[in-house]
Each structure stands twice: as structure tokens, then as C-alpha cells.
Amino acid sequence: MATASLPKSEAVSKGYNFASTWEQNAPLTEQQKAAILALSNAVAERPFPPNLSQEQVPGKDSNLSIATKDSTSEDTGGMDAVLVNTHQFYKWFTDLESAMKYETEEKYRLYVNTLMERIQICDGILQQVDDTLNLFSELQSLHQTVATKTKTLHDACDRLLIEKQRLIEFAEALRSKLNYFDELENVSTSFYSPNMNIGSEQFLPLLKRLDDCISYVESNPQYAESGVYLVKFRQLQSRALGMIRSHVLSVLKGASSQVQTAIRGSGSNKTTVSEGVEASVIYVRFKAAASELKPLLGEIESRSTRKEYAQIVTECHRLYCEQRLSLVKSILHQRISEFARKEALPSLTRSGCAYLMQVCQLEHQLFDHFFPSSSRDVSNLAPLIDPMCTYLYDTLRPKLIHEANLDSLCELVDILKIEVLGEQLSRRGESLAGLRPTLQRILADIHERLTFCARTHIREEIANYRPSDVDLDYPAKLERSIETTSDTTVDDNSDVFRTWYQPLEKTVSCLSKLYHCLEPAVFTGLAQEAVEFCSISIQNASKSIAKRSTPMDGQLFLIKHLLILREQIAPFDIEFSVTHKELDFSHLLEHLRRILRGQASLFDWSRSTSLARTLSPRVLESQIDAKKELEKNLKATCEEFIMSVTKLVVDPMLSFVTKVTAVKVALSSGNQDQKLDSVLAKPLKNQAFAAPDKVAELVQKVGTAIEQELPKVMTKMKLYLRNPSTRTILFKPIKTNIVEAHLQLQTLLKSEYSVDEMEIVGMVPIQDLQAQLDNIL
Template sequence: MAAMNVPPQPKASVPVPKSGAVSKGYNFASNWEQNAPLTEQQQAAIVALSHAVAERPFPPNLKSQEHVAGGDNGLPISMKDDNVEDSSAIETVLVNTNQFYKWFTGLEAAMKSETEEKYQHYVSSLTEQIQTCDGILNQVDETLELFNDLQSQHQAVAIKTKTLHDACDRLLMEKRRLIEFAESLHSKLNYFDELENVATSFYSPSMNVGNENFLPLLKRLDECISYVESNPQYAECNVYLVKFRQLQSRALSMIRAHVLSVLKSASSQVQAAIRSSAGGKAAISEAVEASVIYVRFKAAANELKPILEEIEIRRPRKEYVQILAECHKLYCEQRLSLVKGIVQQRISEFSKKEELPSLTRSGCAYLMQVCLLEHQLFSYFFPSSSEDISSLAPLTDPLCTFLYDTLRPKLIHETNLDVLCELVDILKVEVLGEQLSRRGESLAGLRPTIDRILADVHERLTFRARTHIRDEIANYLPLDEDLDYPSKLEQSAEQKTESTSNDQKSDVSHTWYPPLEKTISCLSKLYQSLEPTVFTGLAQEAVEFCSISIQKASKLVSKRSSTMDGQLFLIKHLLILREQIAPFDIEFSATYKELDFSHMLEQVRRILRGQTNLFDWSRSTSLARTLSPRILESQIDAKKELEKSLKVTCEEFIMSVTKLVVDPMLSFVTKVTAVKVALSSGVQDQKKESSIAKPLKDQAFATPEKVAELIDKVNTAVQNELPKVMLKMKLYLQNPSTRAILFRPIKTNIVEAHVQVQSLLKSEYSKEDIESIMEKFSIQDLQTQLDKLL
């Protein structure tokens, strides 16, 4: 068998043991391939390298086979490894197949051993590397575990650090709160700690109101008192409050003493200046008085202004309200001691020289001047208190009382209504309406006294007005000349004619009945002087009594002159009274209440007869109800009563004039009406029946001759009597429209009487009788004649 080189058979791949390192390495390679891909050039180089190593070269320790000569039954094989140092060669002679196979097996084993050795070496290397990697990974795991432990520890430390920081922040906040609490506590304790400091300062011998530290200490003391009062929950706050108030009371007493001292000093200086200015005279001039009493007092009291202003600023507190009121009182007392003598002297001088109206005007003007100056001076001392008029009342009231005490005795004895009304006008219009309203607050202190004086004047005026109404109107006793009508009117007409020719005006009121003139005059004076309610009552009385007095006088005039004169007298004066009271915008009504005991007599009789029990309080006839009077109310409207009296009088006058003129016609119509009524009732008396059954023209009173006679008589009265009536109406009633109103119903009655007679003639008489009767009669001519009378 020829020797042949058998290529070495690849040894079965020994599986690489799998481990964590391999897996991690493979994963690392895969990640590496993905994260760091090769370029095309790099991939080409790898391909070329793979081709170069694709064929495995023959091992260098094997040489070519050499044929050994020795016969056909042997195959010499010589192998020599040049790489072996000892240059030993393997020479083998293959004699048979067994030897070959044996040799091949050995060779194969050798080759296999050689190949495995290489791979084993590679495996060992890889195993070592894997173990190394596993160790590294174990170290990494341990490192990671250490790192995780470290991270956990770091987190624990971080948590502890954060907790520490939070605790530190809480401690800082707590510290800040404690500091703030300490500061707040210290600020609150400062108010209590001030007690000793303030007490030491106030009890110091050098401390007085003029000291520069007095007002700041007083302010601090007020703050402490306010704080303690607003925090009663603090321990011992009541004790501290009492001590603080004691200090405050001491400070306010020092202020009061200081104010009194300064005011007394200023008053002494002013009094000394007054004495020196008077120079032994009883009085000084008003200019010197103002200069000394006001200017010098103001200059002397400048040192009080700072402390008084501070007191006014603290006025909302009751302690300072009290001390301010005391300062006001002290000021008013000192001022009053200076000015009361001068004011009293001035008013006494006015009282000796002037009458009541001028005294009132002068006294009020002087007091207004004094009050104005005093208010200005008071405003200088107490700027914030000058708005309150009551603060100056202890000064102004006594000064105003001097005027009131002077005026009141004179008012009580004053009986003249004109003077009293003038006083009302002075006080109400000039003083209250003009002076006090214009100057406002500066003279407000004078208003109560003026109102008091005005109330006294109203009371006196009301009393005198009632007396005047009673004596001069209700109880007026007329004189002969007061009732001399119509002569009094005729004389007045002659005087009016003479005064008209001399371009002089005549006073028509002298022809009025005196109570009427007194009533109108009294009401005109009282209307603007009294309150509406009071004036209404007086006006109702005056109008009522005046109307009654005029009616009484009318009866006397009727007896003295004629009934028509009395009627026209009453109409004239009632019309004048109604016209004169019309401008007064009041209700001339009054409600009177009186007690009625008329029911008591019957109740007493029933008790005496035993019909009722005196002590039975449960029944309506008890003693209490029996002895309880009834209250009756009655309302009298003087104006309506006046209208009623005027209407009745006018109707009586109209009827009297109508009868004066057409009385024959009225009698004729009445008889005719009686005859017709008798005929219609069927009278049974034969005598009467025979006479009544006759035609009207055959009646004795209704013959054509009798009718013509009465018509002539009426026409004669129209021509003779009616003009006299109209002249008398013109004498009493000056207004033509009034006469026309009064004459219109008279005219209507006269014409109506003629119309009735004419109607009877047409129904009862023949045409020839009517023509003979009415030969001189015409309704149209009658109306024309009557119209001419106006």
C-alpha cells in the first residue's frame, strides 16, 4: 500500500461550556455589533482574512513520505519533525495493513491529540477567561450590591438630612415665634413697667403743668390706661388700672389748678386795668371796655392754649370730658366776674332812658354784641368746644337774665296791644329772624332767653287780647252817636264829597260800629304776633262776639230809626266783617267741652227710692258711674254763624222790601188761592157756598175796579217807595255789586207778583176787563223801570 498523507480530520468540536460570562460576552458582542457596526472596508478585510485561513496548512513537524526500499512486503515511512529540538525522527516501516491501520490509528490519535491539545488549550484559555469574566462579573455584582447598599445608605442619609433640615426649619420657626412672642410680651409688659416711671415723674417736686415732659407723660399714661382697660384678662390688671387712674387723677388735678391759677391771674390783671382806665369814674366807654376786658384777657391767657388744646384732643375719654367741662366752668366764672357788673349797669341805663320797645331793641342789641365777643374769646381758648353752645351757657345765661329781669316787670304792667305787638315784631323779626339767624352759633346762647321773653310777651298779649275782646267787643255799651244811623252815614257822605273835592282821602272805618272796628283792628295786630293755634281761638271769639254785638246794635237801630235801617245796618256790618276776616287763613271754629251732670239727679232719686243699690259696683247704676259726669263736646264755627246771620238778615230785608212794594198784590193772590181751595174742597155751609160760588170778578175783593186800584197802588209804590229804599241801600252799601246782588231777588219778587196777577186776570176775567184793568200796566215797562233804579 502506498503511503499517503491523510489530512487530519477535524476533531469533533468540543462544546464550550456555557456560563454567565459567555452569555454576557455574547450579549456584549451583539450589543457591540448593533451599537458599533463595521464599515464596508472593515468587513472586506475580515472576508479576505477568512479566505486566507480557510485552508489549514500541513503541520510543520510532518515531512513528505519517503519510500523505503526493502521489498514488496514493507512500506517504509519516515517522518521527521524539523521543529523538534532534539531532531529526532519517527521512522516507521509499514509491513501490512494492520501496521498501516495501527500506524494510521496512532497517527490519527497523534493528530487528534495534537488538534485537541490546541483546542483544549483554547478551551482552557477561554475557560480561564470565562472564569476571569465570571470573577469580574462577581466583583461587578458585588460592586453593584455595594453601590446599591451605598445608594440605600445615601437615601437613608438624605432622608435623615431632610428630616434634620425640616427639624432645623421648625426650630427656626419656633425660635422666630418665640422671639416675636418675647417681643410682644415685652411690648405688653412695657405698659405695666411704665407705672413706676410715670409715677416717679409725676411725684417729682419739679414736675408741673408747664414742664415740657408733662404732656408726653400724660399721653403715655393715657395709652397705658387704654391698654389695661382693653385687656382685662391679664393678671393684676385691675390693680394696675387703679394705680394708673390715681396718677391720671393727680395729673388732671394739676391741670385744673393750673387753669384756675392762670384765669385768676388774668382776671386780676384785667380788673386792675379796668380800674386804672376808669380813673375814678363810675363807668368806662365801650371802646375801653372791649380793649381791656377782651384784648388784654386774651393776651394774658396765651399760656393756657397748649394744655387746653391737648385736653380737647382727648375729649372722647370721659375723664377729659369732665376736666374740660370743669375748665369751661372755671372760665365762665372768671369771665362772669368781669363782665356782669358792666352788663347790668348798661341794661339799667337803657331801662331808665327808654320805653319798653326801644329798651327791648337796645338791650337785645347790646347783649348780642356781648355774646358775640364772648363767643370769639371762648373760641380762642377752646377752639373745638365753641360749637357746643351749652359750654358757654354758665356765662351767657346770667348775662341774659339781667335783660329778662329788667323786661319782665314792664311786660306784666303793659296793657297796650300795639306795644305788645311791636315787642313781638322786634323779638321775632329783628332779633330772632335777622340777627340770630345770620350770626348762627355765635349768638346761639342768647336764643333761650329771647324765646323766654317772647313767650312772656305772647302770654301777656293773649291775656290782653282776651280782655280787649271781652271789654271792648263783647261787653261794649254803645253811645248815642254809635247808633245814630242813617244820620252818621249821611254826614260821612257829605264829608267824603268835601274831601274828594279837596283831593283828600276819607277814612270809611269811622262809620263802622265801634266793636266791628275794634275787632278788625285787634285781629290785624294779632295775626302776625301770635301762634296760629292761639290766634285761631281768639279770632273765633272776636268774630262771634262782634257778630252778636252787631246784632244787638241792629235791634237798637231798628227801634231808634226804622226796621229797614236796622236790617241794612246789620247787613252792612256783617258784610264788612266777612270781607275783613277773609284774608286770615284760619278756621274760625272752636270745640268746647263741658261736663254734664243732668243724669245724676234721676240716678240719685232711684237710689233714694231703693230701686238701685249705691254700692253695687258691678251694675251700670253703681256709685262710680252715677257720680261720673258726661263730657259734652260742641263745635262752633264763627264764620259759618256769620254767614248764616247774614243770609237770614238779607232774606228778611228782601221780604220786607217786597212786601212794602207789592203787598196788595200778595194779599190779592192769597185771597184768590184761598177761594180756589175752598171751592175744590166742597164747603157745606150754604152762606159761604153762595158767596164762594160766584165768579172771581164778582167777588167783592176781586172786582175789576178793585184789581185796577191795587195795581195802581203797587205801581205808585214802585215809583215812590222803591227809589227811597234804593237810596237808603246806596247809603248803607257802598259797593254797587253788593246792591245789585241784594236788589236782584227784590226785582224778581216784584215782577213775579205782577206775572201772577196777570195770569189770574187772563184766566178769570174777560178781555174787556183785562184791557180796562191793565190799561197802564206792562211787565216790560216794569222791568225797565226797575233796572233804572240801579
């Protein structure tokens, strides 16, 4: 920037000097210098206002000069002005400020002028828009008028179309309904045509169309003459079903005729058909008829929900069973008759049931070829199966009635209950379910016969058993058994039943056979009766043995057999108790006597002595438990045996103690006469019966019995009671009683006798006595 030389004044000099000193002391960095240069260039390039020209204003008081650049100058782009005083500066600054203000206002003034011009343009456009909107409103009004008229026209057309469609649908519905009625003539013509037969392709479709017509007329009885049409349709249906029945019968008869011809051609007749011919001819050849009837039978089975078709299906079942029965019946009779001639009743039952199940299974398979949908219901084969089962039943029943052997009857129960009903019928499935009622009927007859024979057996062989001398030959029978066992090497249990009393053996054998063969309720009654009669029979035999041998043999015989009976009936899981009910008319005689004496009226219904109450019997109930009675008898017999053995050994001691006790009681009562009192007043040892030597004698007698009699008792116990634990249990109270008798006598001696006198008596110490008794056991 070029500047004019300034006059040298003191203020300016100071300013320049200060600036020079500042420049020297605080030099600017290159970056700061570059920033100042850039700022200077930016300021220098800013133009002066156009109304401000480059001029110089002289002043008096100021030596300041400022150089400016005119924006119109080409060389420097500005002008230089020198301000020499404050007035010039203020004037210059005012002009500069006015120029800047003018410059700023000029920009906004131009913008305002532009806006005003734009507003005028927009006002013109708005006026045009208003005119356009008015035209559009008129156009919209005209369009709405046209649309309303068009919609009215369209609605009228739609109503006409709907009405047309409704009329068309009504006409079609009317035609479809009339078609069912019009079909009467078409179907009648077809069914009565001479060319119509069951094998025709048109038969089944016509039958289906006829069914549809009948269903429609039945569901719409409100139509005119629907009843008349229904009758006519049903007549045609009956004719069609009759044709089906005749055709099925004709085919079945034809098949039967072919089978019979094949049988005759094989050189056999109906009574001598071999098993090979039976399988190949009667079943295999008969299946050919199924291929001809299967489509027709399948069609009528599919419609069996309707009553008339269900009836024709049932009729076809019946016709089929009749034709099959005519072929199979004679062969079945032949086979079962052969079994009956050659085999015993158990083998006949097993073979007859097996053959009958085989025939029934083959018949069910053949029936399934003809009627696949009906074969699941085995009752449809009842007209065929029942006659065959009846023949087997009629063959078995006479033999069952005459069968009295319990083993054979029990075997029959096992065959039917386990083999036939339990295994074979369950394994072969529901195809043999039709046999179950007959087999159960046969089983019920066997149960009835078995129950009757069992009651007869119990009554005759147990209750009314008459023992022989051999049966009552105890203990010799047991001794012979022991000798036989010792001479042979056979196990001890091989002949154990030979030592049993016959009614006991028959009771156990009978119950063992019946346990799994009869119903629990029936078996319980029989078991109670058998145990009761067996116990009574054993007791009667015991009394006879006591008379023939010794009372002890009778007691041990009874104990032995009651123990065996209790042991043998223990595995039976039943209650051996039954309740007997009976009518009691004993009170009738007293009531009648009161009526005859006039004390009561026969027709007084309000009193307890009325006719109804008088003639009403009383129901008396009594419960009998054979097992409890057995336990009671066993316990009483054991107690009786224990007391008898105790008395056999220590009876002198017991008598002595009893007598001493009686003397002491008499002394304490004070009711004796003087003579008796003088006798009893003596000390016990001075009494004649209680002298030490007398007591020693009875002690020696008891000792001898222990040494001699008690071993004999134990030998006999071993003979009757083979189980050591049983003998131990039975001997334990005997030992206790013997020891107790010695203790009582010892206590009495200690209280009444001196030591020397007790030595004379010679009582055995209790410990030695117990050891002696243990050795005997």
C-alpha cells in the same frame, strides 16, 4: 458617436429609408434637437458595468451593430460593440441587466455592511452606558443617604433656632409687660419731684405714659397685683389732673386780675365801663392767656374720650365761664339797665337782644381760642350764656306783664320772631344757638300776654261794647260822611272806617294784628270768638237803629256790616270753627235719687249704677262755626229786607190775590152757610172788594209806590251799600217779586174780567214795568 459600417440588408434599408423620410417630412426644431442632444450626452456619459468589456459577438442572422463606450477608455469613455444577431442582443441585454442589478445590489450591500459595523459599535456603547447607569445608581443611593442625614441635622438646627427665638420673644414680651409696672416708680419719682410743674417739658410726656400704664393695667386685670398698681396709677393721675385744674384756674384768675387792673387804670369802674374799654380790655387782653393754656387744654381735649379727662375738661369749662361771668356780668347789667331806663319796651327788646347777641358772639370767639375742640358744642358755654340771658329775661318780663297795648305786643312778636330769631340768629350761625331757648321763652311769654290781652280786648271792646248815640246815629252818620267826602278831594277809602260800627272796626283791626303773631290754633279760637261777638253786637245795634230810625235802616245797617265782616275775614286762611268740650253732671241727681229710694246699690260694681259710673261725668262736645253762623244771619237779613221792600211796594196786590185765593178755597170746600154761599156765589168782579174800580185803585196805589217809595228805598240802599254789584244782587229778587205780583194779578184779571173792565183797571204792561224798575236801579 462612431459606428462601423453595417451590412446592407433589406430590413435595415427600409428602416433607414423610413427614418430618412420621417426626418425630411417632420424635421425637429432647434429646441427639440437640443433636448435630444442633452439626452444623448446624459446616456453617453453613463458608464457600462465593470464586468462588461468591449467585445464583438459575431452572429449569423442579424446585421445589427451597436457601438458602446467603455467607461475606462480615456478617448471616448466607452467601448463599441457590434451585435449582428438576436442571440447576441439578448446575451448583451442579459449581461447589461445583470451588471445593472449587480451595481444596484452592490450599493445596498455596502450600506448593509456599514450598518452592521455601526450596530456592533452601538452594542459596545450600550454596554458602557449600562455600566455607567449602575455606577450612577450607586452614587444616587449614597447621595440620598447623605441628604437624609443633612436634612435631619438642618431640622434639628431649625427647631433649636425657633425655640431660641420664641424664648427671646417671650422674654421681650415679659419685659414689655413689666415695663408698665416698672414705670410706677419712675412716674412717681417725676411727679413728686420739687422741680416738676405744668410748664415743664416732661409733664405732658409723663402724663401720656401714665395714661398708657393705666389703660394697660385696666385691660389686663388677670395679672398679679394689677388692682394695687391701678389704684396707685390713678392716684398719680388725680394728682396730675389736680395740678392741671390749679394751673388753669391760676392763669384765668391772673388774666381776670389783669383785665380788672386795666379797667381801673382806664379811669372806669365796673359799672361805668365804656364800649371801647369793653372791647379792647375785656376781650383783646384776655386772649393773651389763651396762648399759655392752649397747648395744655388742647392735650386734655384730645383725650376727652376718657371719663377722667372729660371731667377735667368740663371743670375747666366751668372755671372759664365763672371767670368770664365775673367780668361781663356787671357790664351787661349796666348796658341793659341803660336800655331799660331810656327806651320803650319794643326798643328795649330790640336793643337788649342785639347787645346780648353781640356779647355772646364775642364770648364764643374767645372761648374758641381757649377750647378749639369744644367750641362746636354751644352747651359748654351754658354756665356763662344762661345767666346773661336770664338777666335780659328778668328785665323784660315785668314790663311784658304790665303791657296791655296790642300794637306794642304785636311789635314785640315781630321783633323776636322775624328780626331776632328769623334773621339775626340764622345769619350769625350756631355760635348764638345758646340764646335760642331764652329768646323762645320770651316769645312764648309775649304770646301768652298777647292772647290774654286779645281776649280781654274782645270781651270788653266787642262783646260788652256799649254804643253811644253817635254810634247809632244812622243814616245821619252816613249822610255826614258823604257830605264830608264831597267837600274834600280825599279818596273815598280814606274815611271808610269812620262809617263802620265800632265793634266791627275793632274786630277787623284786632284780627289783622293777631293773624301773623299767634299760632294758628290760638288765632283760630280768638277769631271764632271775635267774629261771633262782633256779629251779635252788630245785630243788637241793628235792633236799636230800627227803633231809633226805621226797620229798613236797621236791616240795611245789619246787611252792610255783615257783608263787610264776611269780606274782611275771607283772607284769613283758617277755619272759624271750634269744638267746645264740657263735663255734664246732670245725670248724678237722678242716680242719687234712685240710690236713696233703694232702687240701686251704691256698691254694686257690676251694674251701670255703680259708684264709679254714677260719679263719672259725661263729656259733651259742641262745635261752633262763626263763619257759617255769619252767612246764615246775613242770608236771613237779606231775605227779610227783600220781603219788607216787596211788601212796601206791592202789598195791596198781594193782599188782593190772597183774598181772592181765600174766596176760591172757601167755595171749593162746601162748608159755607147759605148766607155766605149766596155771597160767594157771585162772580168775582161783582164782589165788593173786587170791583173794577177797586182793583184800579189798588193798581194805582202800587204804581204810586213804585214811583215814590221804591226810589226812596234805592236811595237808602245806595247810602248803606256803596258797591253797585251788591245793590244789583239785592234788588234783583225785589224786582222779581214785583213782576211776579203783577203777573198773578194780570192772570186773575184775564180769567175773571172783560177787556173793557181790564182797561178800567189800567194794568201796566209787564215789559214797561220791567223797564221802569231797571230805570229805578
